[in-house]
Amino acid sequence: MKKTKFNYGKNKIVASLATTMILASTLVTPISVLADEVINTEATQEGTTESVLSAETAPNMSRANPDVLASNPKVELYSVSGTARVWWSMDKNLINGSPVFSIKTFKNGVSSERMLTMKSLSAMALKTTTSPIYTDYYIESAVTSSSLATGDYYTLDYYYFTTSGGVGAYKTYGRDVIVDKEADLNALNKTILRLFGEDTPNSNSIKLTTDQKAIDDARARVAALPNEDTEYSKVTTHKANFTKNLDLAQKLLDARTEAEQEQINQAAAEKAVNELFVNDEVASGEIKGLTDQNAIDTAKDLVNKVTDSAKKTELEADLKVAQELLNAKNEAIEEAAKEAARQKEAEKAVNELFENDEVASGVIKDLTDQNAIDKAKDLINQVTDATKKAELEADLKIVQDLLNTKNEEAAKEAAKEVARQKEAEKAVNELFKNDNVTSGAIKDVTDQKAINTAKDLVNQVTDSTKKTELEADLKVAQDLLDARNAAAEEAARQKEAEKAINELFKNDNVTSGAIKDATDQKAIDKAKDLVSQVKDQTKKAELEANLKVAQDLLDAKNAATEEAAKEVARQKEAEKAINELFKNDNVTSGAIKDATDQKVIDKAKDLVNQVKDQAKKAELEANLKVAQDLLDAKNAAAEEAVKEAARQTAAEKAVKELFLEDKVTSGAIKELTDQKAIDKAQDLVNKVKDSAKSAELKANLKVAQDLLDAKNAAAEEAAKEAARQTAAEKALKELFLNDKVTSGAIKELTDQKAIDKAQDLVNQVKDLAKKAELETNLKVAQELLNKRLESIITVNDFKLKIDNNITGIIKGASSIRVSVNGTEYIGGTIKGDGNFTFYVRDKVKASTDKVLITAYDKAGVALISKPVNITETAVGKGTVTSNDYKVSADSNLVGSYTGDVKSVRVFVEGTEYKGGTLNSDGTFKFYVRDKIKNINQRVVVKGYDVYGNEIATDTVKLQSLTPGVAKLATAPYILGKDNNITGTYTGDVRKVRVFVDGTEYVGGTVYVDGTFKFYARDKINASVKEVKLVAYDTDGNVTAETIIPVIGAEKPSATMTTNDFTVGVDNFIRGTFTGAVKKMSVIVDGTEYTGGTLAKDGTFSFYSLGKVTSIYQKVTILGFDAQGNQISETLLTVNSK
Structure with missing residues (x-):
């Protein structure tokens, strides 16, 4: 404690006063409120209301040692158990009589702002302790208020009254107290602790409400604390503990945030990886067309954010698949481009050996020598595509042969062969629409005679490769013709059967819902015979359904009652009366007889009223109304006819006067005929009500209008036609080299789009002669383009039910697609050498399927389509029959086979096993001892023909080694935990049942792997005394039984x-x-x-x-x-x- 000098009779002693703070769950910092020496006659003291401690419970809350002065008391202030206490000692020699003490406090010099109030010593017992020299006194009182702040000071005046020699006197001593209040460490500590679960760091968890802001706010408050200890508080220790707890809270928050972010990162990464693949599925094994390195890198960045090592490894593996597929794709494209360049250079070198740079010319140039051939050969040797290389080598061989022999006859023969090929190819192409085999459709005029003619020309071709190609195209035409003929025959059968059925019904229409009167069983049977000849099952079912309607109606007709016959008579009489109102006694004539009047109609009406069938009655009443309306119209017709005749005469005159010689048939209008004259005639024609006459006049008027319009438009149209011809001719020329059709070659940039654009312009030309000229030149461009595209793709025959893939060779294309009966499929694989495969086993089902393969460039533009020839091999016929198999006794499954069976397979619970031996005597055997374990397994043996087609099947009957004997092994059933009774079995077990205290329950599942389970959660409870499991064989005989131990188990809270x-x-x-x-x-x-x-x-x-x-x-x-x-x-x- 620091002492101050006396001032005007008062001791001014500087002391520190601090509040007490308890830090929850961390540490306690006791604080003493101390004072030095004071002599008073009266005292009042303030203290703290929160968390006060006594010196006895907090040893470090020690009293200051009193300074002994000759004439001064010694005073100490501190808080004790919620009270404030003042101690002092006085020299016995100075005390006379019974002194009275009191204490007063002044905050910052203002007496009304009291820190605490204590009772006067005069109102309470004075407590003393006695020593040889001093008498110690103290007073204490409960705290009533507190308001401390850093920098505040209090003046405490102590008074006591005493007497000396019988004379009373007051003596006053005082001192100043400086208050040094620490930050509210307790509240801050509570704030930090409330960040944690259960309000303690020991929980090693934070609350859901704890976020970054809460932690940052607490850190800011900790940072504001002093960086050194005070006299009464270890602030640096508290601050270190606060920081430690906040670091733990931050670590837990970071872990929670990281876990949540990891879920988001995994979802984003998995989505990005999946979207690299077709159908967004890695399992597709194929990346999308749009998947590039940028997409993979983006996905990779997302995968790198995943921290779960197992998930990251999984995603990286999928990403590696995508990268490898992209690398392979890029390598294939690059290699294809290089190969295309090599082929182009080699092909150019070979072509330049021939006249006109065309192999098809069949004649080598005069300058072609061995050096030129060897140079071309070196380029061919660099080509890796075997088919193309063979093609180029074949062309080079022609050159070599021509150069070696110089044989004129050989050259002529080669030229003749080319001509034969061209003539045959032309004949084959002309069988198809657009004179193009790739159109996939033959012309309407193509018949067997045309095909035979083309076939004769093909037979004259001596080049076997070319001949095979032409024969393949000829087969396509023959197949298309056969299909068309077959479709026509089926259509005729359907038409004849449908006609026969319709003729059974009224109005020759099934929807009439009624058969004709003449329809009998013979007619229905005749139609039935025609329906049976229809092969289309869907159409046949439809016809049979309609035939059933007719049969049902005929049956109902034959079963009609006498009342129905009477009703028919009434209907006929009424119908006859109505028909006789009309000409030809027929309502459909649309005209009544001259003799029909109101009386006759009323008579017919009476007969209609006698008809009871409401539908028929409504029909008759409708016809009767027609007659009534016609009679009403007839009466009004005469007057209107006169007016109409006048209107027609005026209109006809006006129309005729538009034409030369007032004759429409002149075919020419008068010079004076203008729009005004035509409009005037139109007004008159519009007044004519007779539709036929009006139509006639309007037609003539239209002739006049058309002649006038043609006259006005003739000059304008001539100019437009000239512009159309110019535009079409320009577009056409630009397809060819040097913009000249006579160049005989199209530009490199000329494609189908350019030709189609030119075709659109040609189609707009109206001059037929000019149009024919342009179309001829356009045809040349199309043929040149077709020839260029034709070499892009070569397709092998597809053997139905044998091949899995369409195969062939592709050149100068980036991708392929396959169309089956109009449905397009994307996929396939193109190898670096140009060989391609496309899986279609599940798509091509019949030899009649229309299958096209189309090649596409890098931009996804279709280059050419070719049909795939489908060949079909007959599926064999046969049977397989297996002997009974005794489980655990037999090793081999044996049996017999017949017919075209060439191999067998065994299926055990769906798992396929290949092998076995087929003997020449029609028997087979198959080792299955390691595959068939018990009689509950399903075993099937299947037979296959030489092409692998399944043609026979048989289910194997399994026998037990010891029928009727089994063993059960069960696990105890734990109440509250288990849902099922589970266990294993051996022997003859087909089903199980459970008996709970004698009550039988049916159910459960017996598995082929020798295990079983039975749902029992709703059957077994704590009150159950016995649970028994019973096993049965196929015939329901008991083969085993056992008691299930039941164990109680409390459900975890x-x-x-x-x-x-x-x-x-x-x-x-x-x-x-x-x-x-x-x-x-x-x-x-x-x-x-x-x-x-x-x-x-x-x-x-x-x-x-x-x-x-x-x-x-x-x-x-x-x-x-x-x-x-x-x-x-x-x-x-x-x-x-």
């Missing part, structure tokens, strides 16, 4: 509590859990999602973006123990924004 979830705001479902929860899942409207994070601090989070999207969804949170048993269930409250 667990709870899960969720925070409210806001759609559109929250991406995670969050909450807390207690007990044995080890796993969780979320069910959204019946769809269950697994995952989520269960933190050590008792909180959970579940990434729900895209799953919980509406406040109307039912969302359930399930908790599971380590064994997977559900132990908690709670509903999530879903709110809108």
